[in-house]
Amino acid sequence: MNLAVLSENPSLQAEVQSKTTSEGMVRLLTCGSVDDGKSTLIGRLLWDAAGVTEDQRAAVMHASHARAVNGERIDFSLLLDGLVAEREQGITIDIAWRYFETERRRFVIIDSPGHEQYTRNMATGASHADVAILLVDARHGVKRQTRRHAAICNLVGIKKVLLAVNKMDQTDWSMERYRAIEADFRALAGNFEFDEITAIPVAALTGANVVARSVEMPWYEGPTLLHYLESVDPKTQAEDAPFRMPVQLVLRAANDFRGYAGTVTSGTIRVGDRVVDARSGLGATLQRISTMSGDLESASGGDAVTLVLDTDLDISRGAVLSETQRRPVNADVIEARLVWLSETPFDPEAGYLLRTATDLSPVTSMSVSAQVDFETLASTKAHDCGMNDIADCRILLGRSTSLDLFGDLPLTGNFVLVNAIDGATVAGGVITWVQKGAAAVDDNVLVLDRSRLSGLCADLGNSREDKAEYERRAQEVAILLRSAGVPVLIETD
């Protein structure tokens, strides 16, 4: 192949720019097994759709010649693999974020690693995506790591999947091969809750069906990759979803200003509406929606605002403000599906904390009930889980917190599990079942309350700051006790 032919193709750019404008942003994940060509595909897309500047083009061409991994061809993966170790080893270790826009819309591309040992980085990437491009090498078909990646995409809530059957040039552009892989994937996807699966045969290296329509595969009449990406509808939440705003901070300022700062995670709230704090059940009327650019009449999912209420609810960070009818559950027992991210396997004796939207709750006890088998995608009974496993578990919390089911409201139904000692994020999960007031307390559980902590907290009164400090100390004590194997419950007043 001739470099000059690849370096610039004005007709492609003209095609991209002739489209009508439809504003918006789509976040794409590329995933799939190692060596299936993810970085090359995205590099190719950027190259052909004009997302690459001249100095980047020159650098990539220069490096391609130096390495000559693809013979005379340009190594498009060099546009994505930015770490020295990645370039040295020719693999992707961590996700790369790339941004480009056509006349139609803005794209955020999250390129993820295929190696099993870097699955946690893939999970990080997947959780930020609206659409997943799952690559399969046409010569090898669906692999174990393909199924694992599909399962993680499903877990984190991705609803739209594009199956890109890559390296079609290596299989003589075989329609039979493509159809067989597509059928295989559609069958396994029956295990998941994807709304929409689209399949496209591509060759990243030659650019076939990436931006330009392939001349080698006249039997394929569907969209090219870019056409698909420009027309796919990114996930949107139902207009009538219940209102939620997890409180990040309480802001105080001159003239007795007191507002609850946070990002609306779902629904819409208007000045004059009633809101409740799900944990205490106390309600108030929304007086102002305050921002530096002026007050707003209403706020919806995604808006970062400050809410001023007509009465002081005495709440702080961790509370979830909700509409009065459909409220979150004040839960202290949850069941969840999670992906384990830490090199250290799950340990029932270790001290963990559950980080939800803005709350951090101590875990009293936790048990694993099942694991996903990546050969069959069925759940099998299990009591342990380690790095890259997907497991179902049951978690008892040391105090209740406001939660939703992930299937209903993802942003108040997800969590990460944190190692209490070193702060590491050990798992990411979604809530599948919740229970309130489950009285997780039995005779073996040590209840930490004001009287038991009276010595340690003798210097604390009833002010807001002191209550927060009381909770902090109680939580630290609970962590120490749990790491010594003592089940603990914290009682807040």
Added chain:
Amino acid sequence: MTVLTSHLKLLEAESIHIFREAAAQFRTPVLLYSIGKDSTVLLHLARKAFWPAKLPFPLLHVNTTWKFRDMIAFRDRTVSEMGLDLISHTNHDGLARNINPFDQPPSVYTDIMKTQALRQALDAGGFDAAFGGARRDEEASRAKERVFSFRAGGHTWDPRLQRPEMWQLLNGRLGKDETVRVFPLSNWTEADVWRYITLENLDVVPLYFAKERPTVERDGQILMVDDERMPLIPGEVPQMRKIRFRTLGCYPLTAAIESEATDLDAVVAETLGARVSERAGRLIDHDQDGAMEMKKREGYF
């Protein structure tokens, strides 16, 4: 001119969310203020995040003493107009040893006057988190970085051990000796920054706009002669050229571009049509392969 703006609202909300999470989770944050367009947007978003309350953290400027004079004037005006709390730090040891961008290679100068200076300032202030205006579209190793980017003791970054960061959940619980760099502008591009400056009508350093300025040409790059410390080659006379800057840093290490863009609209148009990336004008990045990653591992922002 076609500009996409609907995503700016999403980016703004995301950045405000990040500021609030960091302020809630860390004990002593600080905002790294480097005066340029990214810092301008960063500061504006920080004020929005906590408004009407005051910023709950100070600003930190690492002053190499080689910044453009216009930058320092802009900094001082901004701080006084907005009533901000600014810490300015210079590596006085490096200054005493006469470390400068002309006599030392860029990598040595940057390490001593920027990286080491930053570490000194962060340690002296006992800051457990520092906000920075870095964007993932700037450079290949930045494209890999998390929003909460953890640093081990000594401020070192290990790109192979980054903490998972899922959904909107930011986990700021620190391990022993760990500190964090927080990047609220991670998902912004250079074009977004300019569109937002236009949309919000923000004031920026005048050096971003084209004007006749005294320049010399070195190795194909145009440098501005900002003061008398710039050594001239015998017989060399600074030429007046109509130039502006896409990025601002130390004047001897920041190349200008010839441009006619004298206002914001023209700058945005020029940025959207740019054929070379922004950091092409940063001389320190080209010193060696993977230069930015090396600097970051050692504690550079």
